[in-house]
Amino acid sequence: MNLYHNKLAQWAAYGVFFAIIAAVPLFVSDSFLLNQLGTYGVYGLLALSISLCWGFGGILNLGQGIAFGLAAYGMAMTMQMQTQDPESNPIPPFMLNNSLEQLPALWEPFWSTGLGITLALVVPTLFYVIFGNLMFRARVSGPFFAIMSLAMLSALFTIILDMQPYTNGANGITPPQPLTILGTPLDPYGPATYWLVCGLLIALTVGAKLLTQSKFGLLVQAVRGDAERVRFLGYNVAAYETAIYALSGFIAAVAGCCWVILVQYVSPAQLDVSFSVTMVIWAGIGGRLSLLGSMLGAFIIQGGQSYLGDALLSTWLLGLGAFFIIVVRFLPKGLAGLLEMGLGALSSGRRPKQLEPADRANAMAGE
Amino acid sequence: MAGLLEIKDLHKSFDGTPVINGFSLEVTEMTVCCVVGPNGAGKTTTMDLITGRQKPTSGTIHFAEEDITGLGEHEIARRGIGRKFQVPAVFRELSVRQNLEVAYSKQTNALKNMFVFGDAAMKRKLDEIAALANLTERLEVEAGTLSHGETQWLEISMVLMQNPRVLLLDEPVAGLTEGEIMKTARLIKQLKETNTLIVVEHDMGFVREIADVVTVMHMGTLLAQGTIGEIEANDRVREVYLGSEEH
Ligand SMILES: Nc1ncnc2c1ncn2[C@@H]1O[C@H](COP(=O)(O)OP(=O)(O)OP(=O)(O)O)[C@@H](O)[C@H]1O
Numbered sequence: 001m002n003l004y005h006n007k008l009a010q011w012a013a014y015g016v017f018f019a020i021i022a023a024v025p026l027f028v029s030d031s032f033l034l035n036q037l038g039t040y041g042v043y044g045l046l047a048l049s050i051s052l053c054w055g056f057g058g059i060l061n062l063g064q065g066i067a068f069g070l071a072a073y074g075m076a077m078t079m080q081m082q083t084q085d086p087e088s089n090p091i092p093p094f095m096l097n098n099s100l101e102q103l104p105a106l107w108e109p110f111w112s113t114g115l116g117i118t119l120a121l122v123v124p125t126l127f128y129v130i131f132g133n134l135m136f137r138a139r140v141s142g143p144f145f146a147i148m149s150l151a152m153l154s155a156l157f158t159i160i161l162d163m164q165p166y167t168n169g170a171n172g173i174t175p176p177q178p179l180t181i182l183g184t185p186l187d188p189y190g191p192a193t194y195w196l197v198c199g200l201l202i203a204l205t206v207g208a209k210l211l212t213q214s215k216f217g218l219l220v221q222a223v224r225g226d227a228e229r230v231r232f233l234g235y236n237v238a239a240y241e242t243a244i245y246a247l248s249g250f251i252a253a254v255a256g257c258c259w260v261i262l263v264q265y266v267s268p269a270q271l272d273v274s275f276s277v278t279m280v281i282w283a284g285i286g287g288r289l290s291l292l293g294s295m296l297g298a299f300i301i302q303g304g305q306s307y308l309g310d311a312l313l314s315t316w317l318l319g320l321g322a323f324f325i326i327v328v329r330f331l332p333k334g335l336a337g338l339l340e341m342g343l344g345a346l347s348s349g350r351r352p353k354q355l356e357p358a359d360r361a362n363a364m365a366g367e
Numbered sequence: 368m369a370g371l372l373e374i375k376d377l378h379k380s381f382d383g384t385p386v387i388n389g390f391s392l393e394v395t396e397m398t399v400c401c402v403v404g405p406n407g408a409g410k411t412t413t414m415d416l417i418t419g420r421q422k423p424t425s426g427t428i429h430f431a432e433e434d435i436t437g438l439g440e441h442e443i444a445r446r447g448i449g450r451k452f453q454v455p456a457v458f459r460e461l462s463v464r465q466n467l468e469v470a471y472s473k474q475t476n477a478l479k480n481m482f483v484f485g486d487a488a489m490k491r492k493l494d495e496i497a498a499l500a501n502l503t504e505r506l507e508v509e510a511g512t513l514s515h516g517e518t519q520w521l522e523i524s525m526v527l528m529q530n531p532r533v534l535l536l537d538e539p540v541a542g543l544t545e546g547e548i549m550k551t552a553r554l555i556k557q558l559k560e561t562n563t564l565i566v567v568e569h570d571m572g573f574v575r576e577i578a579d580v581v582t583v584m585h586m587g588t589l590l591a592q593g594t595i596g597e598i599e600a601n602d603r604v605r606e607v608y609l610g611s612e613e614h
Pocket residue numbers: 381386404405406407408409410411412413453
């Protein structure tokens with residue numbers, strides 16, 4: 001049997017991956033580099049979320065920036081309010097510049113760090129539940145859903161940009177201090193923050209992997225193949241689609257929170273269409289049917305962008321586009337699919353005799 | 368005794384073109400009802416209407432004395448109506464085993480299924496049905512690689528995994544070899560002990576083998592109904608349908 005499909009081998013590969021990313025701070029002393037590697041954890045989370053939704057659920061989502069961006073704003077608002085004082089200095093400076101005299105009601109809950117972070121995670125997830133339910137119950141799927149998600153993202157982008165007094169528009173929000181949890185500031189450049197992001201990535205990856213192995217995971221794959229057929233087996237397809245879409249949104253929301261903890265900054269750029277499309281490219285190249293493949297795709301492409309992108313400038317984008325087309329055309333399962341084929345060739349080359357009993361049974365079944 | 372499935376005065380038109388014109392049918396529990404008729408008579412459309420894939424323009428469908436007209440596909444399936452499609456519809460990217468697992472729909476709740484990792488009752492049933500359908504050796508292969516006959520049997524097996532009270536089989540032996548057809552007939556007679564079956568089929572030899580009642584559809588209406596002997600002796604049926612068959 002192909003080693004690629006062996007569950008134990010898969011978990012072993014994930015284990016090695018987890019060990020490597022967790023060990024990074026032991027070898028990286030440059031805190032600036034460590035912070036940058038932390039943001040790769042955020043890209044990993046986003047790739048994971050796309051792989052679940054698009055790879056397993058077959059729902060092409062070009063608007064993952066919705067959850068990522070909403071959560072990032074929620075986290076930035078929480079961190080901003082940590083630096084304000086209810087008595088002496090209740091209003092963030094940018095609001096004063098926009099001549100607001102009172103803290104908007106929208107911002108009030110963010111005085112509380114616990115409530116703020118909860119909202120940063122719950123609001124996007126709930127948004128996905130409602131939007132997804134609306135779409136999937138109306139049986140919007142495939143490219144139509146992709147376009148709807150894209151339209152929704154653009155709408156949200158514009159709203160945030162336009163609500164200058166509440167969001168600081170294009171300038172975004174720059175909380176002056178790192179997130180403080182239970183009295184301890186989380187230094188974005190320290191190993192603790194890296195491990196926080198890394199731990200969330202590991203926990204959510206394990207959860208997602210288990211999910212794909214559950215009956216639910218099997219069903220979303222069946223829905224991907226033929227949603228119509230699944231209905232006649234007694235399953236409410238819209239519920240499955242909404243659930244996988246909302247779970248993927250939750251993971252993207254976690255990514256959004258981590259992002260702001262690491263970079264202490266959010267702007268409408270996080271809701272830019274091109275960023276959401278990039279997430280899909282990561283998964284497409286790495287292999288959307290593999291959670292790990294999608295994450296590695298994100299690392300490879302973002303790594304390439306930061307080290308080659310500067311040198312090659314616009315050629316980089318052109319090269320990336322060409323690479324994407326080649327992969328989609330010749331390797332629909334991405335680079336992970338290449339590994340699958342390689343291991344498949346290896347196992348069938350090594351044990352050709354194994355095929356015989358099945359073939360004989362086959363011939364018999366056709367009598 | 369009232370029928371398990373009762374169709375009354377069903378009408379369906381597509382864009383104003385009537386396809387089903389006042390079709391009525393009553394199916395008794397634990398019998399095999401065969402539906403025959405020329406191409407385009409509306410047999411598949413009737414199945415679509417029973418299973419909720421299409422909504423009737425008018426008329427009612429009752430199942431186990433409850434009105435199921437206009438319910439969603441999954442709600443009708445949950446009440447115990449399983450269906451095999453005319454064009455075999457299996458999940459081609461999934462393995463044969465996974466196809467059967469998906470079809471086992473005792474638990475349909477999405478959230479609860481997140482915590483289901485194979486259950487013993489399901490595995491027992493899966494092995495049993497796979498053996499019955501001669502698919503035991505093929506459980507791990509991708510369903511898309513099966514032969515036509517195996518695909519037909521896989522889909523019938525999926526309906527069995529679903530464990531419905533009524534099985535709707537749309538042309539279950541189309542494209543099967545003589546041996547496979549005889550095996551299917553044996554399976555259907557066995558299923559009749561516990562289930563009710565509605566079988567759409569063109570193969571009159573097969574129909575003769577399995578049918579308790581034969582219903583002839585023509586242009587969306589019931590042309591005749593009776594035992595196979597009565598049907599084959601019916602002049603109208605010979606004229607519009609059997610006359611055109613090769614036997
Ligand atoms: N969704 C649809 N839209 C428009 N017309 C349809 C639709 N479905 C079926 N029809 C038409 O309804 C008529 C009956 O089709 P149906 O598939 O029910 O026939 P059938 O009795 O199953 O025939 P066959 O023996 O060839 O399978 C045909 O003329 C078909 O073109």
